[in-house]
Amino acid sequence: MADWETVTILRKKPPKASAMKSEQAINAARRQGVAVDTQSKWGAATNKQHVTTKNTAKLDRETEELKHEKVSLDLGRLIQQGRQSRGWSQKELATKVNEKPQVINDYEAGRGIPNQVVIGKIEKAIGLKLRGKDRGKPVVPPGTKK
Template identity: 45%
Template sequence: MSDWDTTTVLRKRPEDRARVARSQSDLNAARRSGAAISTEKKSTLTNSSHANTDHRRIAKLDRDNEVAPPPKIDISVGKALQKGRQDKNMTQKDLAQLINEKPQVVNEYEAGKATPNQQVLGKMERALGIKLRGKNIGEPLTFGKKK
């Protein structure tokens, strides 16, 4: 017998390897073939009753953000923004295009519904030439030192 007549099989898979049935049809096919079937329910929780209620409560807090809702812009800023925009004969859409934001953003700031963003407020201040942050909201924006 020479080396040409022998056959070597590498990485042969065992035939009795366990499979996970992903559908009802796979499970029925295994029953018809007479395969051994075992069902396991896996859980990552150690103490399911106590841990489950904690996880639900924490998840609810994360979703609703009831602990500390984000602060909204003051209505005085919205009024000053609206007045400054109207003094320059601009629509909300015009201001939004000027500062590269959506018109909805300008609308939310004027209505006092927006969460303050310092970058957006800075762009609005420069575009309108009025103060929208700090003291003296609504006054003309001045650069440098006063004489």
């Protein structure tokens, strides 16, 4: 009778991606002579949605000649009237347009720096035109005739 030897092979699970990114794992791979490719991502882990187009350094040094452009009080009143006609608070409007309540407060008070993306979202939410020659008139949904 022959003795059969049983051989068990222990298979290791491949390391997780997060473990491969650690400095310890990279150093171990380098010691083994494995080619290591490292990349650094520019602007990673930041939530940058709004791009500033003006020279912010100059604007930070506000002077008499160079000031931040502000939203007009007329626009602020239109936003306030549209919001109140819907029965919304500033916080509710801010939630609907995915902005902070302070942004809505600044726009209504005429202190906000105009951002066409934000103004467009507010227009859609309150249903009033805030830009152009038909300011204060209801927004006509696309595809319908006047």
